[in-house]
Amino acid sequence: MPQPYVSSRRLVANSLSAMLAAIEVYNKPRMDYRDEVTVVLVVNAWELALKAALRQAGKRIFYPKKRNEQYRTLAVEDALKQVVTHKLFPAGVDGRALAANVTALTEYRNRAVHLYAADLGELVYPFLQTSVLNYRDFMLDRFHKDLADSITWQLLPLGAKAPTEPIQFMKAEPATCAVAEVQDFIDGLRKLLDATQAAGADMQRVAAVYDVHLRSTKAVTGADLVVSVAHEGERVMVKKTDPNQTHPYTMTELVKRVNAKRQGPGRDRALTTHDHQALCWKEHLRDNPRMAWKHSNGATHVWSGDAVRYMVDLTDAQYDVIRREYREHLRATKAAPKG
Template identity: 85%
Template sequence: MPKPYVSSRRLVANSLSAMLSAIEVYNKPRMEYRDEVTVVLVVNAWELALKAALRQAGKRIFYTKKRNQPYRTLAAEDALKQVVNHKLFPPGVDGTSLAANVTALIEYRNRAVHLYAADLGEMVYPFLQTSVLNYRDFILDRFNKDLADSITWQLLPLGAKAPTEPIQFMKAEPASSAVAEVQDFIEDLRNLLDETQAAGADMQRVAAVYDVHLHSTKAVTGADLVVSVAQEGERVMVKKTDPNQTHPYTVTKLIQLVNAKRKDPGKNQALTSYDHQALCWKEDLRANPRMAWKHSNGSTHVWSGDAVRHMVGLTDDHYEAIRGEYREHLRAKKTLAKA
């Protein structure tokens, strides 16, 4: 049997149809099984779009054919890995972040049949919301197709308003048979967020809450996902943040990562530990738990992915100004000590 011909144009058309169907389903005023159906459609839209991007770039979209079996195209997970490996995401957009967002939805889709007894809508909502915006950027860059041409911006965020406290603290009371599966899913989701944040990824591209005007109000991090699960209303379990995952970097590793990511114009001067020290003095970074953490018995701080992103985002001119201020501060301190 010859390999089937696959048209990237048809893949894109079907992908857009799937995403528009997802938005339509989610925005129905009354809809049972809303989150599960929407996630299935969104993941399908991404899978087709990823395969179209690979096809357009001349990359393979089929697994190696097995004897006496038909050709099989890549699953969503593997298509995503190939797009990441070949760096087919839009310029200026962090592919790691987009991949984490899609991975979270794929994981939810794969587990949906086991999670029927748990109401996880508020947890999935920020990932769906961000995924639509990521998808629009991806399709527009790769295929010059704008999702907004087919739907109003008011509907694009998947809802008229964001749910209250969507991720920071979630209570679920599933049947006892579903509790272990729910906890397992939550733990996988936490690990994904922690790893993505630790890599210095743009968390705004992973999951964020937007108002109806698309003004970003909050980026989700692993630290936000503090979840309680009540088993038959008798016991509450709270998962605390593990600083070994959220703050894995020494100062040396932090500076290495920052320098590796500072490649944009006006952000390409190599930084040193002195620059980090000056920034810590200027902005009191060590007191910011999202940036730094120190064990009560420890002598040095460790740093998070948020610290990486923050340092990468500052311009060379900004660092130069801080160096000058810090030098003056040290001189004044030395003069005062001699007096």
């Protein structure tokens, strides 16, 4: 049996239809199973789009055929790996971050389709919102198709309550039978986000969330920070962070990682710790908790994946200006009368 012919044009058309259906479903004023259906459609849209990109680039979208079995196309997880490997994401967009976003939604989809998922809609929303924006950039770059031409963008954020931000509202005590399943999903999500951030990925391309944690109201004292607990004990808002995961780099390691990731026009010079010191003075990076962290008894700061991304984005010319201003600042400080 010959390998089936697959039209990248049809894949693109069906992908756009799936994404538009997802947006329409999510914005219905009343609908049960909203989050699950929306995620299924968004992941389907991504799977078709990824396969279309691979097909357009002349890459395989089928697994090797097994004897007496039909051809099988790549699952979304494997299609995503191939697109990352072949660097088919838009130029200037962090493919690792986009992959993390799709991976998080795919994991939720798998649990919802094959078993069930607890009420995690407020957790999923930031990933969905970011995924739609990522998808628009991807389709516009690869296929010159603008999703915005087919929808009213004002609809997407509409709702009776505001979406959550980095600190997430979570069910305090989901059904007993769902606790292990929910906890396992959240643990996997936290590991994915920690690894993606530590790799210096653009977290704005993943979601408006950096860390989540599930707590029973009977055990909230074990959290690093408890913001509030509803009177009825239904929801708890918690933020839990581990600086060993979110800020894993010393200054030397930070500069080394930045140099490994800097490439392209205007980013030819290897940076030094002096560049980092000048940037810290200019932008007050040590005072930014997203960038730096220091234990109250520690002597030096440690740095996050956001710091990596921030330093990578600056050009050599920008660093030259900052170094010059820093040098003038040091001279002025030295020349100033003491007293």
